[in-house]
Amino acid sequence: MSLIRHSLYVGVVEKPPPPPLTEEQYGEMEPKYPEGGHYLSVLRPHGDDCVRQVFEEMRALFEQNQQDVEKALDGAQAEMFPGIRMRHAALERNKRCVLAYVYNRLQKIAQMRWEFGSVLPADIKYNLAEQEVQWFIKYTKCLATYMRSVRAEGGLDLTQDLKPPKSLYIEVRCLMDHGEFETQDGGVILLKKNSQHFLLRSECEHLIRQGVLEHSVH
Amino acid sequence: MATVDDIPFDENGSEEEGEAMTAAEVLGKLEEAWLNEKFAPELLENKSDIVECMMSQIQEMEENIQRAKKGDFKVSLHRMEIDRIRYILSSYLRIRLKKIEKFTSHLLQTEATLEDPCLSAEELHFAKQYQSLLESHMTNMALKHMPPNLQKLDPKLTSK
Numbered sequence: 537m538s539l540i541r542h543s544l545y546v547g548v549v550e551k552p553p554p555p556p557l558t559e560e561q562y563g564e565m566e567p568k569y570p571e572g573g574h575y576l577s578v579l580r581p582h583g584d585d586c587v588r589q590v591f592e593e594m595r596a597l598f599e600q601n602q603q604d605v606e607k608a609l610d611g612a613q614a615e616m617f618p619g620i621r622m623r624h625a626a627l628e629r630n631k632r633c634v635l636a637y638v639y640n641r642l643q644k645i646a647q648m649r650w651e652f653g654s655v656l657p658a659d660i661k662y663n664l665a666e667q668e669v670q671w672f673i674k675y676t677k678c679l680a681t682y683m684r685s686v687r688a689e690g691g692l693d694l695t696q697d698l699k700p701p702k703s704l705y706i707e708v709r710c711l712m713d714h715g716e717f718e719t720q721d722g723g724v725i726l727l728k729k730n731s732q733h734f735l736l737r738s739e740c741e742h743l744i745r746q747g748v749l750e751h752s753v754h
Numbered sequence: 755m756a757t758v759d760d761i762p763f764d765e766n767g768s769e770e771e772g773e774a775m776t777a778a779e780v781l782g783k784l785e786e787a788w789l790n791e792k793f794a795p796e797l798l799e800n801k802s803d804i805v806e807c808m809m810s811q812i813q814e815m816e817e818n819i820q821r822a823k824k825g826d827f828k829v830s831l832h833r834m835e836i837d838r839i840r841y842i843l844s845s846y847l848r849i850r851l852k853k854i855e856k857f858t859s860h861l862l863q864t865e866a867t868l869e870d871p872c873l874s875a876e877e878l879h880f881a882k883q884y885q886s887l888l889e890s891h892m893t894n895m896a897l898k899h900m901p902p903n904l905q906k907l908d909p910k911l912t913s914k
Contacts, residue, residue, distance in 0.1 A: 591899040598901035631904050634896045642891065646855070671891050678883045685876040686847065692809065694851070697844045701837040704830055721824075738837060 582641070582665040587634060594630050597623045645672050649679060650695055653742065696741055706737045708749040717743075780807050781839065788846040797853045797861060802874040808843055812836055850877065858885045 601623045608616040645668055648660065654676045661669060679694075686692040714727035720739055727733070727748065733740075743749045775783075787801045815836055822829050854861060854873070858881050865871055865878065873881060889907065897905045 587896070588899075594900055594904070598903075627901065627904060631896075631900060634900075635892060635907075638892060638895045639888075642888070665895075667891065667894055671887065674887050675884075678880060678887060681883070682851070682876055682880040685879070686805070686809070692840075692844060692847070694844045694848050697837070697841040700841050701834070704834050704837065 581663045582668065583637070584665065587637070590630050590634055594627055597627050597630075601627075641668065642671065646675055648672070649676055650698075651745065653695065653745065654680075696738065698741075701737060704737060705734055706740070707752050708733050708735055708740055708744065709752045710748065711750050712748060714743070714748045775807075777811055780804060780811065784808050784839075784842060784846070788842050788849075791846055791849050797850065797857065797872050799870065799872055800850070800874040800877065802876075805843060805847070808839060812839055812843075851880070854881050855884060858888065 601620055604616045604620050604623075608620065645664065648656065649672065652660075656664075656669070656672060664672070683692060683694055686694075710727050710729055710731045710733070713729050716724050717727050718724050720736060725733060725735075727743075732752070733749075740749055744751055783801070784804050787798075787804060791798055815832060819829055819832055819836075854877060861873065862881055862885060865873060871878070892907060893905075897907070
C-alpha cells in the first residue's frame, strides 16, 4: 500500500526565480510592473480525486486499526501493537500531507488577492475548487475590513504602492481598449489599444496590474 | 488664498503634534519602525499612534495641495513626498499583516498573556477573522473527511 501520493506535492508549481540584478542595475532600474499580473506561479487544478483517494486510504487504515485494537484488548497485545503503531503513523502522515496541500493552495490564493485585486481572472478561477473560491471571497472581505479600519477617511488601500515610487508620472502603453478614463484633475482621456499616455503613477497602478496598461521602460 | 508655502513640509517642522513632535520627527520614527519591522523575523510592538499621526499629516498635505495654485512647481515635489510616505506606511502595515497571517494562531495564543499587546485593535480583529476562516476551510476541505480521532488541528503542530 502506498502511503503518500507524491502527485499531491506537485499541485503547486513554482515559476523559476528571475535572474538576479547585476550590481549596476541596483537602484538604477525603474520599478517594472508585472505584465498582466501573469508572473505569479501557476496554480494547477485542485486535486480532488487525489485527495479523495487519500481519505479512502485513511478510512481503510482506521478500520483495520480498530479491529486490531479490539483483538489487542482480547489479549493478543504483543503481535498487534507494532501494526497499530505503524498504521497510526501512516494516518498522521497522510493528515499532515493533505493539510499542507490545502494550506499551500490557500496561501497562493491569498497572494492572488494582492496581485489581481478582488476579482479573480476566469482562467484561475477555473482551477479552483468551489470552496476555495468561497475562501477567496471571504479573505477579500476580511482584508477590506482591515484596510477600511486603518484610521483615515476612506482607509488606506494596502494593495496600492507595492513598489517604492520613483517618479510621479510614468509613461504607459495601452494593451487593450479600455474606454474613457477620468484623471484626478478632471480631464478625460481615451485608453485605446496601442496608445501611449503619461499618467500619475498612483492613478494607473491598478490598471497596470489588471493588464490594461503596460509600464514602458526605456 | 493659500500659497504653496503654507504647506507643512517635513523640513520646516512647523507642524506640532500631540507630544510636541515635529512632522519630520514622526516621519523618522515611522521609518525606524518600518525598517525594524522589515528586518525582524517576529512581529514587533505596534506603533499605531505613529501611523495615525502620519495618516492625518498626509491628509492635511493633500488638502493644502488642493488649495494651491495649479501648475506650481512645488506641488509636484509635495505630491512625490506624499507618495513616498504613503509607500512607507502601506509597506509597514503590509509587512505586519503578512507576519500576522503567518503566525496567526501563535500570536493569538500569546497575545492574551502579554502585558502590552503586539497587535493593534484592528490587527487583532483581522487575526481572529483570519484564524476562523482558515480553520473552517481546513475542516471543510480535509478534516471532516478524516477518521474521528484525527479531526482536530493540533495547536502544537500548526502554531509556528
